[in-house]
Amino acid sequence: MDSSIDPFAGYLLPLEDAVRELANTWHPDDPAYRAEVYRQALMNLSHGYFVHFNADAEHPDWSPLYNPVFLCQPNPDDIYLFSPIRDDLTYRVSGERGTVSKLIFVTQRGIPGTLETVGEYDAVSSIDDTDFRVGTDGRLEIVFSAVRPEGYEGNWSQLKPGADCIFVRYRMIDWGCEIDPQLSIECLDEVPPKPRLSAEEIVERLKLQMRIPRNQNRLFYKMQNDILEAAGKNRIHPVRLPGLDKQLYWPAVFSFENDEALIIETEMPAIARYWNIQLNDPLFNSVEYVYRHSSINGSTAIIDGDGMLRVVIALTDPGVPNWLDPAGFTEGTLYGRWYDCSSLPIPSITRVKLADLRAYLPSDTPTVAPSEREDALRRRVRAAQRRRRW
Incomplete structure (x- = not known):
């Protein structure tokens, strides 16, 4: 046996570094936090297999990124896929666009999971379906390369120096009605067959x-x-992330007691092509969103008669529209998004006693019966499970 190949258990030691990050959580001595970090470490380890073993830049292929399994803050309305690329090669993405509300491509340096801070991501370029043409039959083709191929007049997106990753978002507003894209990615340059990996590799x-x-x-x-x-x-703290120029995030750390509720209140842009709000747990994982009402968007929300959006976070169903279920968490983060909207209002958050909630809502706020909530949740589950998720 090759003595340079260590017993497998030796390779697992760096997982302890992930657990040591408990020191940077809000309650490092809480046994529940430690258990959640263990679970999160294995979740991210399984994501790591796709990062390092599924594809390479010469032989690209889509791998799952953020979804209901890989829960590091995916937008519940988005399905994310990624592939490694290289900035000196040429790629073609082609297939059926589907009917999703938005189709977004981002190229950048830094495959998610390989870097340690957001600031390290650069060489970013992004396009969405307002930037490229789709055929009347729903088919599309986009070439990604450092320079536009000579004589090529079709859809093209530049690979900036250092770009080593492309990822795509399939964004749905109405999960039950929209159809996922069917896309392939291929390298157009002459490359050798995909090799068997050596032991050292x-x-x-x-x-x-x-x-x-x-x-x-x-x-x-x-x-x-x-x-x-x-x-x-x-309190809301608006931020922008590299590569998503049309999107403003408005996150906040939420905190309340078992007998309290939080009311998120905002004006709505006159043109709101896309928006949503989601809840994350204290470790930045998206709260369960297939079997919980932990996110809301323009398809599922009710706008009040005065034109305001009011969303309620509470541990138990308060019987009002626009309830966000935190699935047992009384602290975490909420993330809102305005995408390609005519204005960017900043919402407020009000903390109230759950028993007094209706005193803070319009008098004509309807009551949502338990049977109505159960029916809505069943529709959500069916729609979520019919999406491509990995």
Whole structure:
């Protein structure tokens, strides 16, 4: 046996670095937090297999990114896929657009999970379906390369120097009615067949895979703590991320007691092509969103008669429209998004006693019966399960 190949248990040691990131959570001595970090480490470790073993830049293929399994703050309305690329090669993405509300491509340096901070992501370029043409039959083709191929007049997006990752968002507003795209990605340059990995290559990739849980924890715990430091609790802190020029995020750290509720209140843009609000747990994982009403968007929300949006966070169903269910968490983060909207209002958050909630809502706020909520949840589950998720 090759003595350079360590027993497998030796490769797992870097997972302890992920657990040490407990020190950067809000309650590092809480056994529940520790258990959640263990679970999160294994979740991110499984994501790491796709990062380092599924595809390479010469032989690209879509891998699952954020979804109901890989829960590091995915937008519940989005399905994310990614592939490694190289900035000196040419790629073609082609297939059926489907009927999703938005189709968004981002190229950048830094496959999610390989870097430790948001600031490291650069070489970013993004396009969505307002930037490229789709045939009347729903088919599309986009070429990604450093320079536009000579004589090519079709859809093209530039790969900036250093770009090594492309990822795509399938964004649905009405999960039950929209159809996912069917897309392929291929390298157009002459490349050798995909090789069998050597023992040394496997070992090196295993070592890199084991770092991903630590990297993800450092990245997302810091993002969450930055919000808390900048705004405190129950206050919105708007931010923009590289590559998403049309999207304004408005996160907040939420906190309330078991007998309380939070009311999120905002004006609505005159033109709101897309918006949503979601809840994350204290480790920045999206709260269960297939079997819980933990997110809301323009398809599922009710706008009040005065034109305002009011959303309620509470542990138990308060019987009002626009309830966000935190699935047992009384602290975490909420993330709102305005995408390609005519204005960018900043919502407010009001903390109230749950028993007094209706005193803070319009007098004509309807009552949602338990049977109506159950029916809505069943529709949500069916719609979520019929989407491509991995």
